[in-house]
Amino acid sequence: MSKMLKLLNKFSDLFLKQSRLDPSIFRVPLYSTQTQTSSSANTLYQRLQRCYQERASLIPVLDKWVVEGRPIAHEELKGFIKSFRKNHRFKPALEIAEWMSEMKHFNTKPGHIAVQLDLISKVHGLEQAEQYFNSLEDDLLVLPVYGALLNCYADAKSLEKAEAVMEKIRKLNCSSTLFYNTMLSLYSQMGMHEKLDSLMQEMEYKGIVFDVFTYNIRLNAYATVSDIEKMEKLLMKMEVDPQVTVNFHTYITAAKGYLKGGASEKASMVLKKAEHLINRHERQYTYGVLITVYATMQEKANVYRIWNLLRKDGKLYNRNYMCMLTSLEKLDDLEGAEKSWRSRVREAEVILNRLLENGKEPTASTWSRMAFGYYENAQMEKAVEMTKKAIMARFPVETGPSYCGGVFGIFEKERRCRWNTRNVDAT
Numbered sequence: 001m002s003k004m005l006k007l008l009n010k011f012s013d014l015f016l017k018q019s020r021l022d023p024s025i026f027r028v029p030l031y032s033t034q035t036q037t038s039s040s041a042n043t044l045y046q047r048l049q050r051c052y053q054e055r056a057s058l059i060p061v062l063d064k065w066v067v068e069g070r071p072i073a074h075e076e077l078k079g080f081i082k083s084f085r086k087n088h089r090f091k092p093a094l095e096i097a098e099w100m101s102e103m104k105h106f107n108t109k110p111g112h113i114a115v116q117l118d119l120i121s122k123v124h125g126l127e128q129a130e131q132y133f134n135s136l137e138d139d140l141l142v143l144p145v146y147g148a149l150l151n152c153y154a155d156a157k158s159l160e161k162a163e164a165v166m167e168k169i170r171k172l173n174c175s176s177t178l179f180y181n182t183m184l185s186l187y188s189q190m191g192m193h194e195k196l197d198s199l200m201q202e203m204e205y206k207g208i209v210f211d212v213f214t215y216n217i218r219l220n221a222y223a224t225v226s227d228i229e230k231m232e233k234l235l236m237k238m239e240v241d242p243q244v245t246v247n248f249h250t251y252i253t254a255a256k257g258y259l260k261g262g263a264s265e266k267a268s269m270v271l272k273k274a275e276h277l278i279n280r281h282e283r284q285y286t287y288g289v290l291i292t293v294y295a296t297m298q299e300k301a302n303v304y305r306i307w308n309l310l311r312k313d314g315k316l317y318n319r320n321y322m323c324m325l326t327s328l329e330k331l332d333d334l335e336g337a338e339k340s341w342r343s344r345v346r347e348a349e350v351i352l353n354r355l356l357e358n359g360k361e362p363t364a365s366t367w368s369r370m371a372f373g374y375y376e377n378a379q380m381e382k383a384v385e386m387t388k389k390a391i392m393a394r395f396p397v398e399t400g401p402s403y404c405g406g407v408f409g410i411f412e413k414e415r416r417c418r419w420n421t422r423n424v425d426a427t
Contacts, residue, residue: 058095094119114148121152154186181213188221223257248277288323295327364393
């Protein structure tokens with residue numbers, strides 16, 4: 001099973017390199033906006049989405065919208081930034097934020113500056129984020145901006161700089177749990193448990209309320225070092241604290257701590273508690289976590305039980321399948337993994353046919369995913385057909401039969417490699 005997944009990853013890299021498809025195209029919508037009606041495709045968001053898919057700058061789109069005399073609201077642009085950030089599309093989010101900062105009629109507030117600072121760090125790195133921060137006027141250096149800088153340093157695990165910013169936040173008489181949680185998380189990640197305890201004591205002394213994230217950070221630190229006794233005491237404290245609502249993540253963290261300490265029965269007990277806390281809207285993510293933990297515990301029946309519950313919801317994404325495949329690999333269930341993969345292709349075919357019937361044109365991303373599925377099911381003719389469509393959808397002008405033929409060579413080479421690997425294993 002491990003070799004099958006490695007081959008898939010290897011094939012994916014070769015295919016993307018040969019076809020010049022950027023890996024980020026797999027995050028674009030399932031069908032192209034070009035087939036939509038002119039009225040719906042003419043909204044500003046649709047223009048920005050289309051421009052993003054073409055890997056072009058969003059600035060000309062925004063400028064043209066203004067030149068056309070169309071209204072553009074501050075809150076609308078904030079919504080665009082939020083949407084792009086949510087989907088980890090930081091570059092277009094930053095372009096919109098910077099465009100807003102340059103437009104005189106938009107009043108740049110500390111909250112917007114904080115978002116822009118965070119995006120600069122993610123897109124261009126910590127050094128440029130520091131340059132931007134240092135360029136700000138003194139009257140703009142308020143808590144939200146310092147908090148954003150603190151997050152930048154915490155993400156980069158720059159401990160000394162993070163502690164220096166935290167000291168400035170203290171001088172502003174901040175009583176927000178959020179900033180303290182950022183430092184607690186950093187100390188936990190760096191294994192600095194003494195500083196973590198010291199900071200929590202400071203919070204208690206100042207009357208700064210512990211929230212569920214504060215508790216979960218400390219619980220995770222105990223779980224990491226398998227200190228089950230302290231972990232259990234903290235868990236009981238959380239369960240009786242009226243200010244805290246214990247969530248799914250709390251019990252998952254405890255389960256991992258129990259497993260690391262060899263207490264599998266206690267791990268099963270808290271996993272049941274975690275399962276009861278999952279609401280319908282959280283299943284797509286949380287069920288995958290449950291499947292992974294149950295696979296680690298070698299509880300095959302529970303892996304399939306949670307998987308079947310997930311399937312009943314009727315929505316399965318790539319991450320769900322890959323989670324299940326990885327879990328079945330841990331269980332050494334090759335037959336189950338192959339069945340899951342075949343099921344994936346069948347379901348994908350149904351979705352694709354529905355799109356085509358509704359007159360919608362699939363993107364290169366959709367065709368390439370189908371190619372991967374057919375390839376893994378040894379349906380080489382369909383795999384090549386899907387590959388050609390993926391390439392033509394992405395580069396309709398500069399590609400042709402000879403180019404597609406080169407990609408077919410990759411399929412054939414990988415097929416032979418897989419065949420040889422299986423025969424070596426058989427011997």
